[in-house]
Amino acid sequence: MVDKKENPHNHSQNQIFGKNTELYFAILCGVFLLTGFLVEKLTDFNNYVSLSSYLIAYFFGGFYISIEATNKIAKGGFDIDFLMIAAAAGAAYIGSWTEGALLLFLFSLGHALEHYAMNKAKKSIEALGDLSPKTALVKNNGKLKDIPIENLRINDIIVVKPNTKIAADGVIISGSSSINQAPITGESMPVDKTYIQDSSNLPGFKEIDKKHIVFTGTINGDGSLEVLVLKLTQDSTVSRLIKMVSEVETQKSPTQRLTKKFEKWYVPIVILIVFLLCFAYLIIDEDFKTSLYRAITVLVAASPCALAISTPSAVLSGIARAAQKGVLIKGGKALEDLGEITTIAFDKTGTLTEGKPKLTNVMPINNFDKNLFVELVLEVESLSNHPLAKAIVKDIKAQYSIESQNKASNVNAIQGKGIKASYDGKQVFIGNVKLMEDSSIKVDDDIISKMKNLLENGHTVMLVAYKKEIIGLISVMDTPRKAATTTLKRLKEIGIKHMVMLTGDHQNVGNAIAKQIGLTEAKGNLLPEDKVTAIKSLLQRYGKIAMVGDGVNDAPAMALSTVSVAMGAAGSDVALETADVALMSDKIENLPFVIGLSRESKRIIKQNIFISLGVVVLLVPVTILGLTNIGLAVAFHEGSTLVVVINALRLLRFNKN
The missing domain is CATH 2.70.150.10 (Calcium-transporting ATPase, cytoplasmic transduction domain A)
Structure with missing residues (x-):
């Protein structure tokens, strides 16, 4: 109901009774309301005694509401607090002090309990600050x-x-x-x-x-x-996490923005209708006091309190629950969008696979000396920073018990093709067929056949050329994560229909891994710009798409997706800042939990909106027709606000994977 960043009474709370002052004021309002009612009904005291008690109840019940309404009016807006103050003032004007005080008591109590409930969700997040x-x-x-x-x-x-x-x-x-x-x-x-x-x-x-x-x-x-x-x-991971979670709170979800727009038009319309209803006595046979009473009752019934709090309470609870499980969801938009996703694009390396390729084949051809071949590959790959090169160097050293002698020089990486360097004064090329063709090096059918066989089994194959001639090939393989198959199966069970792998590796590598772990589609041979094109195509086909990667290498593609999910974000500044959802651990098995939580959040938001609008739609016609009194309208009205808050807090216990 109230934007927490604009809550104008935080200082007052701390100065009087501490952080629960608003709740104490609501209780005092109730005490003086009950006192006034008992004095009025059970004693012969002068009316001024009960009236004084009602006035004190008005003071305690209307204190914080008046401050908030005044702040909003100063900024040019009329909101729910204004409607409540107007209703209470109207009740006092027609002498219905009991109903007016009851309205302020229940509204201020609902307000206080709402802040208490919202703070409970916030504390789950702020507990991160106690970690250090x-x-x-x-x-x-x-x-x-x-x-x-x-x-x-x-x-x-x-x-x-x-x-x-x-x-x-x-x-x-x-x-x-x-x-x-x-x-x-x-x-x-x-x-x-x-x-x-x-x-x-x-x-x-x-x-x-x-x-x-x-x-x-x-x-x-x-x-x-x-x-x-x-x-x-x-700069620590936990400090960045706390900072980002506090920023996340202020980011409005699509439903929140929609309800804010609705309120902006709705409140003035309610004020206009209530004003016109004050003059109903000119058209129908009743006195002014009856018309005014009906108008004030409509004012209570029509206030969209529950609607205003329905979405932010669910969003905050969902984000808090995710944070408890080591997942940072950046705001309501990411939370809601993820709940609607039925298509996920995955980066391959380090996401679906271990990201630790192993050297699987060292194959010199045409009787080229194997020891020289191994040494040549080691010397050239030692100069490269590419992850595959590092894996090759590491495994050659381990398998052949040799060390680099720094015999290679002039290394040059060629994007998407491989590397070239000098060894013993002659050029060496290590990479794919396109690199060889661009360098005018012949690749015969026998080599193509050997490559094809390895590629079909999921290996990444690199040709090695020396003195403008192919001298052999090497292959590496990145094995799928142990949890990949079960995770993808679980994603299918919860309604993810399309799971696509995007990889720079050969199409056959993609196909082999896709078949192994249960993907619906694999797109291989993709440069970073090709991944962006692939995401555009998927967006056209499926409307909304999540991209799961490490948040670094696939930044352009992830930025284009509806929701970007970074894995292993702990310690990665880039992943924390660029991704919409950051899985702090490197575990892909957390993905079904996040999507399940998002879907449950979306479901609860819809329930809350249905409840809040349902109560308004039911109460407004009934009160316009004069079929209920202000006390009953207040009970229904404030009851619906508490129901949506309690419903939202259920997310703090969500635990399905």
């Missing part, structure tokens, strides 16, 4: 010192004792332990972490293997750790 410990144990020249976490600096070394919270995002440089990451990623089981072998030459935070990384607010197990701080407190 207040101090850290810093190791300096062999001595330990407890300092506030605000004073931590990058490259400080902190000591984390067993069963304590970790004070900074960083890399373990000593010790091993099981870490409870549930506060950040929502993972139910502790994750084994160990120290990094070489901390002197670290890559970027996102590039470090996650088994060495720890996050602020996670809980250490039984081992003692030393952690090298890589992020300042304000």
Whole structure:
């Protein structure tokens, strides 16, 4: 009902009875209403005694409502609070002090309970702020010192004792332990972490293997750790999460925007109708007091309180529940849109697959020396930063027990095709058929046949050319995630009809993995711009689409999708900022939970709108015809507001996967 950022009475609450002042004022209103009613009905005291009691009830009941109404009027708007004040003033004018005080009591009580319920959802989110410990144990020249976490600096070394919270995002440089990451990623089981072998030459935070990384607010197990701080407190994953969740609250969902537009026109129309009803006595046979009473009753019945709170309460509860499970949903729009999705596009590498390709084949041809072939591939690929190159280098070193001798030079990556370099003064090309053709290197049918066989079985194949001649081929394979098949099956069960994989790998690789894990379609050989084209095509075919990736490599395609979902967002600034939905853990199995939660949120929003509009549609004709009194109208009206809030809070217990 009230925009929390515009709530004008927060300061007053803190100054009088603390944060529950509004609730105490509502109760005092009820006490003086009951006192006035009993004095009026059961005693012979002068009417001024009961009237004084009603006036005090008016003061306590109308205090916060009047402040809010005044603030809104100052900004040029009439809202529900104004309608309630007008109704209470009208009741007083016609001498119906009891009904007026009852209206203010129930409305202010509903208001207070609504704020209480909304705050309960907000506290679930704000609890994130309690994750970080207040101090850290810093190791300096062999001595330990407890300092506030605000004073931590990058490259400080902190000591984390067993069963304590970790004070900074960083890399373990000593010790091993099981870490409870549930506060950040929502993972139910502790994750084994160990120290990094070489901390002197670290890559970027996102590039470090996650088994060495720890996050602020996670809980250490039984081992003692030393952690090298890589992020300042304000830049830590948990700090960014808190900041983004607080921003998320203010982002209106499509339904919220629609109800706001509705209210903007609805409230002035209600005021006009109520004004005209005051003069009904000129047309029908009744006195002015009866017409005015009916008009005031209509004013109560027509106020869209429940409608105003129906969507924000559900959105906030849904976002809070997601945050508890390690999922950041950025606002009502993302929440509602995800609930309508029936088509999902997946990036392949690291999303549906492990993202850790393994070297599967080393095949020299035409009697080329295998040792020389392996050495040549190792030297050239050692100069590349491409993930496949790193995997090839790692596996060659492990399988053949050799090290690079830095014999290659002049490496040059060719987008979507491969690399070229110099080895022993001669050019080397490692890549696909197109790279060879563009470099005027003949690829004969026998090589094509070998490639085709491997490609059909899901391998990624690279040709190797030396001295302008093909000397062999190598292949790698990225295996599907263990949870991919069961997750896709679950997605089908909850109504996802189309699941498409977008990959830069060969079409046959895509087809092999799609068949293996149960995708409906796979699109291969895609450059980043081709993925954007593919998303455009899917949007035309299916209307709305979610794109699931790592939030970095597929940023253009994800930006174009209706809802972008980033996996493994903990520690990734880019994924946190660009994605609409961020799964903090690297687990694809969380996807059905998020979609299920979004659908339940959408369902509850629809229920709430139906309830709130239903009560208005029922009450308004009945009150216009004079078939009910103001007390009954108030009871129905405020009852519907409480029903929609309680209905929305059910989302805090959502737990289906």
